[in-house]
Amino acid sequence: MELPRWNCCGTVHALAKDDVMHHLAPVRVLLRVEEAVEAGLVDEPRVVTLCAMCYNTLKRANHLYRNDSDKRRVIESIMEKENRPYGGKAEVIHLLELLSELGWGKISERVERPLEELRVAPYYGCLLLRPRGFGVDDPEEPRIMENLLEALGAEVVDIPFKSRCCGAYHTVFMKEEAAELSYKILRQASEMGADLIALSCPLCMFNMADRQGLIGRLFRDFKGIPVLYFTQLMALAFGLEEEAHLEENNPDPRPLLRERGLWR
Amino acid sequence: MEKEGKMVTIYVMGKKHRVPAGLTIMKAMEYAGYQLRRGVGCRGGFCGACATLYRVKGSYKLQAALACQKVVEDGMYIVQIPFTPAEKKLYDIEKIRPTPNVFVEHFPEITRCLSCNTCTKACPQDLMVMDYVQAALRGDIEKVVELSFDCIACGLCAIRCPAEIVPYQVAQLARRLYSKYILGLSEEVEKRVAEVEEGKFDEELEQLKRLPPEELRKRYESREIRV
Numbered sequence: 001m002e003l004p005r006w007n008c009c010g011t012v013h014a015l016a017k018d019d020v021m022h023h024l025a026p027v028r029v030l031l032r033v034e035e036a037v038e039a040g041l042v043d044e045p046r047v048v049t050l051c052a053m054c055y056n057t058l059k060r061a062n063h064l065y066r067n068d069s070d071k072r073r074v075i076e077s078i079m080e081k082e083n084r085p086y087g088g089k090a091e092v093i094h095l096l097e098l099l100s101e102l103g104w105g106k107i108s109e110r111v112e113r114p115l116e117e118l119r120v121a122p123y124y125g126c127l128l129l130r131p132r133g134f135g136v137d138d139p140e141e142p143r144i145m146e147n148l149l150e151a152l153g154a155e156v157v158d159i160p161f162k163s164r165c166c167g168a169y170h171t172v173f174m175k176e177e178a179a180e181l182s183y184k185i186l187r188q189a190s191e192m193g194a195d196l197i198a199l200s201c202p203l204c205m206f207n208m209a210d211r212q213g214l215i216g217r218l219f220r221d222f223k224g225i226p227v228l229y230f231t232q233l234m235a236l237a238f239g240l241e242e243e244a245h246l247e248e249n250n251p252d253p254r255p256l257l258r259e260r261g262l263w264r
Numbered sequence: 265m266e267k268e269g270k271m272v273t274i275y276v277m278g279k280k281h282r283v284p285a286g287l288t289i290m291k292a293m294e295y296a297g298y299q300l301r302r303g304v305g306c307r308g309g310f311c312g313a314c315a316t317l318y319r320v321k322g323s324y325k326l327q328a329a330l331a332c333q334k335v336v337e338d339g340m341y342i343v344q345i346p347f348t349p350a351e352k353k354l355y356d357i358e359k360i361r362p363t364p365n366v367f368v369e370h371f372p373e374i375t376r377c378l379s380c381n382t383c384t385k386a387c388p389q390d391l392m393v394m395d396y397v398q399a400a401l402r403g404d405i406e407k408v409v410e411l412s413f414d415c416i417a418c419g420l421c422a423i424r425c426p427a428e429i430v431p432y433q434v435a436q437l438a439r440r441l442y443s444k445y446i447l448g449l450s451e452e453v454e455k456r457v458a459e460v461e462e463g464k465f466d467e468e469l470e471q472l473k474r475l476p477p478e479e480l481r482k483r484y485e486s487r488e489i490r491v
Contacts, residue, residue, distance in 0.1 A: 005395055005398075006398075007377075007379040007394070007395075007398040008375075008377065008379070008398060008401055008402075010378070010379075021378055021380065021426070022378065024378055024379050024380050024381075025377075025378060025379035028379045028381075078380060079381065081385065082381065
C-alpha cells in the first residue's frame with residue numbers, strides 16, 4: 001500500500017556535519033512508516049522504495065538517527081510539538097531486495113513472455129550499491145539485478161562500467177561533462193552487444209536516456225541505445241504491456257522489442 | 265474576560281503596555297491606544313489580515329497567530345505583519361491545465377521544501393501546510409485542495425518558511441485549477457442563478473425589507489442552519 005502522508009526524501013543524503021535540517025525529510029518518512037503500523041495499516045515497519053536515491057537517502061538517515069544521539073536530539077527538537085518522535089524502528093528496503101526475498105523462482109513462475117534473446121546490461125550506478133553497508137548487494141560484485149533479469153528470461157550482459165557514475169547532478173550545471181560520463185557507459189554496453197540497459201534510478205535514467213540527443217551531438221560515433229527501468233522489463237515479461245508505459249521512454253525501445261517479437 | 269482587574273504586560277514593537285488580561289492581541293493594542301488601519305479586517309478570524317508574530321519572554325520560540333483570535337499573555341513581544349512580501353505569479357487560468365507538473369512550473373521553489381513542518385506550526389487555521397506543499401510537489405491537485413480549503417491567506421506560513429516557499433499561493437493555484445477543470449460547473453448553482461434572475465425570491469426579499477429590526481433579529485437568530 002502507498003505510505004500515507006509521505007513527503008519527498010530530499011533525494012540526496014546531506015554529508016555536511018552541521019546540516020541536520022536536510023535529515024528531517026527522510027526521518028519524517030520513516031516516522032510515517034511507524035505511524036502506519038500503529039494505525040494498523042501494515043504489520044511490519046518496512047518501507048519499499050523503487051528509486052535508488054530514495055533508498056539511499058532513507059537508509060542513511062535511518063542509520064544516522066539510530067547511531068548519532070546528538071543529531072537525533074536536534075532532529076527531535078525541531079520536530080517537537082508533533083505527534084511523537086520517530087522511534088528508529090523502520091526498515092528501508094529496495095524493490096529488488098523484496099523480489100529477492102520472494103525468491104527468483106516465484107518471479108519466473110509469473111513470466112508469461114520470457115525476454116528470450118534480449119541482451120540486457122544491468123546498470124547499478126552509485127546509490128544502489130554505495131557506500132558499503134547501504135547497498136542492495138555487494139558493491140564490487142552485485143548479482144541482484146542479474147538474478148532478476150535471468151528470472152525474466154533475458155540474457156545478461158555484464159559491463160565493467162555497471163557501477164560507474166552517470167554524471168548525477170552535474171547534469172544541471174556541467175551537462176557536457178555529465179554527458180561524457182554517460183556516453184562511456186552507453187558505448188561500452190553497445191560494444192559488448194547489449195540491446196538495452198536496465199536501471200533503477202530516475203537521475204541515471206535522465207542522464208543516460210533523455211540526454212542521448214546531447215550525447216549524439218557531442219560524440220559523432222554514438223548510435224543510441226534504449227534504457228528501461230527494471231520494472232518496465234518485469235511488466236513486459238509478465239504480459240502487462242500497458243503498465244510498462246514504454247511510450248514514455250526516450251529513445252523509444254519499441255522498434256527493437258518489436259523486432260524481437262516482444263512488442264505487438 | 266478573566267478575573268476583573270487583572271492586568272498583563274505586553275510589548276508592541278518594543279513599547280511596553282499594561283493591558284487587561286483576556287483581551288485579544290487586537291483589542292489589547294486598541295486598548296493601548298493604537299488605531300489600526302492595516303493589519304485589521306473582519307475581526308472574526310476569517311479574512312487573514314491580522315497576521316502577527318510574537319515571542320513570550322523567556323522562550324526562544326517565535327510564534328504566529330491572528331491578532332483577532334489570540335489572547336494576550338504576560339510578557340508577549342508582538343509585531344504585526346499586515347502584508348506579506350510575496351511575488352505574485354501570473355498565469356492565465358484559461359491557458360494552463362491541471363497537469364502533474366503545473367505547480368513546479370509556476371512555483372519551482374517548492375522543490376526546496378525540507379519537510380521541516382514550520383509552516384504547519386505557524387498556521388493559525390491549523391492546516392497541514394507542509395503536507396499540501398508536498399502534495400503539490402507530486403502534482404496531487406485534489407489533495408492540495410482538500411488540505412488547504414480553510415486557508416485565509418494570512419501569509420504566516422510564507423513568512424516562516426526557511427525554503428522561502430509561498431504555500432498559500434500554491435494552494436490558491438490548486439483550488440483555481442480544481443474548480444475550473446476538475447469540479448466543473450455545478451448544476452445546482454446554475455439552476456439557482458436562473459431562479460434568482462427570474463425573480464423567484466423578489467417578493468420574499470421585499471417582505472423582509474419591510475420587517476422591523478426586532479422581527480429581523482428574531483428570525484436571524486432562529487434561522488435554520490443546514491450543514
